[in-house]
Amino acid sequence: MKFIPVIGDPFHLSSQNRFLSRFKGNKNKILGERSRLVFSTGIYTSRSPVKPPGYENEDSYCVDKNHICIADGVGGWITQGISSAMYSRELVRNVDDNLKLIKNSKRKMDKEEFIELVNNSYEKTKSSRLIGSSTLSIVLMDSLNKLHVFNLGDSKCLIYRMSERRVIYESDIQQHDFNIPYQLGTGSFDKPKDGQYCIFDNVKVGDTVILATDGLWDNLTIEQIIGIFEHNLGLDPQIIAEKLGQRALRSSLNLSYVSPYSVYVNEFLSDKSSSFNSFRGNDDSNSINTCFVGIDGNSSVNCDKNELNIKRLGSNSNSNSLFNNRNHIINSHNHGNYCYSNYFGGKPDDITITIGIINKDINDIHK
Structure with a gap:
């Protein structure tokens, strides 16, 4: 169970129109057409098996051929009689909506604009007046084949280059203290600008993104995860996600396992x-x-x-x-x-794993 933060000051709402205007104008930044890269995706999600009846899976996610987003609702709110599941769902829904709005923009996106997108999604979630908090992780393949990675909290993104059999990127875990991750939501001082952001302009067909909540990383080592992935090379990403999830779930319940x-x-x-x-x-x-x-x-x-x-x-x-x-x-x-x-032992938890294997878009008329 993650813990809720000390109560902080409320944030000010920002304008949806101001955010969208960043991607409508300034045609000088529009670049030429190119063959577009997209994700082939797989998803695994499971509720913690040790949760009492009626307790929800507080993880939320969305997948698209151009983006993946996961949010891990902070379980500590349950002591206040509140489930963070609704908060994490609303946050993911707003991120998904905003990413779809800019999906076909040929305008070059930088860090400032990406963080503004995340902040706009967060402010819209705040306006819903839902109580709760959540970590947030996003990967976006933009129309210029730039891969944007954002992580706030203790979920993680790993990028594996299949052609070289090596990890080319692993995001950091962000925590204030033991089991107190960075989080967006009620009472938290954390803001989207506090998240880790990276952009990659050299991704290749076959590169694989693993974006998962801590239910995976707390129960399997990077070496175990890569081993499972390499053993299943060529399989559908859905099968790979399920194999990772099932292994993580078994490990979480093993009392003698050194996790x-x-x-x-x-x-x-x-x-x-x-x-x-x-x-x-x-x-x-x-x-x-x-x-x-x-x-x-x-x-x-x-x-x-x-x-x-x-x-x-x-x-x-x-x-x-x-x-x-x-x-x-x-x-x-x-x-x-x-x-x-x-x-000793694994960590029973909600587990959400998303796999995104980079491929050419078969519907891309410019391929």
């Missing part, structure tokens, strides 16, 4: 315990404790009778477990003034 998420948790606990013990002072005692991390939100690691609380500090989200509503065993060791913990 990317478990590695991250152990690093977090190690950092926190080191800081705690430095503050506590030197202790020559040696002890080994077994700690139970429960679903009641009182997640803690007991190191030599001193409790290290690993709940989000400063959160007003009441009792939330950082371990996504599932029990885990942590073996906690204290040697001198250093406490470390071994957390």
Whole structure:
């Protein structure tokens, strides 16, 4: 479960007409026609299997031959009786609408204009007065065959060059703190301009975009993902998306699996315990404790009778477990003034995976 941010100031609404006017004029920037590149797409999405009945999949997505968008609704809102599913759907719907409006524009788009498009979509979502927040990730293949990549939060975009069998791009994960991703929505200080943006003008036929929520990246390593992809080269992208999703889902439920998420948790606990013990002072005692991390939100690691609380500090989200509503065993060791913990298992979560393989548009009259 992701956590909601501290309440911030509201943003001002921007003008839809002002946004659209950026792509109607200035014909001096219109470039010549060329063979257009598009996506062949595949999609996998699943609701977390450990969610109680009635809880929705809070991931949302849209796919088109020219763009892909995913949004991961922040689950921490459920403690306020609010599902972020509606918010993430509305955000994706508005992004999809705006991208379709500029679909055939031959005007060269730069970073400023792309961020304005995202901001316009966000402001339109705000005007709906829905409560919630969400991460947001977008890839766009424009009419000039420039690939735009935008990511805000802990979803990720990976671009794999099939012809060279290598990853040519991997976006960064953006978090304020443990399990607190950058997010757009109610109470968040984050804005579209805070997202990571890249543009590529050298993409090739066969290059593959994997755009997915953290349900994939927390449960499979990059090496595992590429291995599955390479093992299924030549198959329909829908089949590849399903194979990735099914593997991630199985891994998320494996309590003994050393997942990317478990590695991250152990690093977090190690950092926190080191800081705690430095503050506590030197202790020559040696002890080994077994700690139970429960679903009641009182997640803690007991190191030599001193409790290290690993709940989000400063959160007003009441009792939330950082371990996504599932029990885990942590073996906690204290040697001198250093406490470390071994957390095992995948991370049950909503999972959404989109695959976009770049091809020539068969309907392009200029091919």
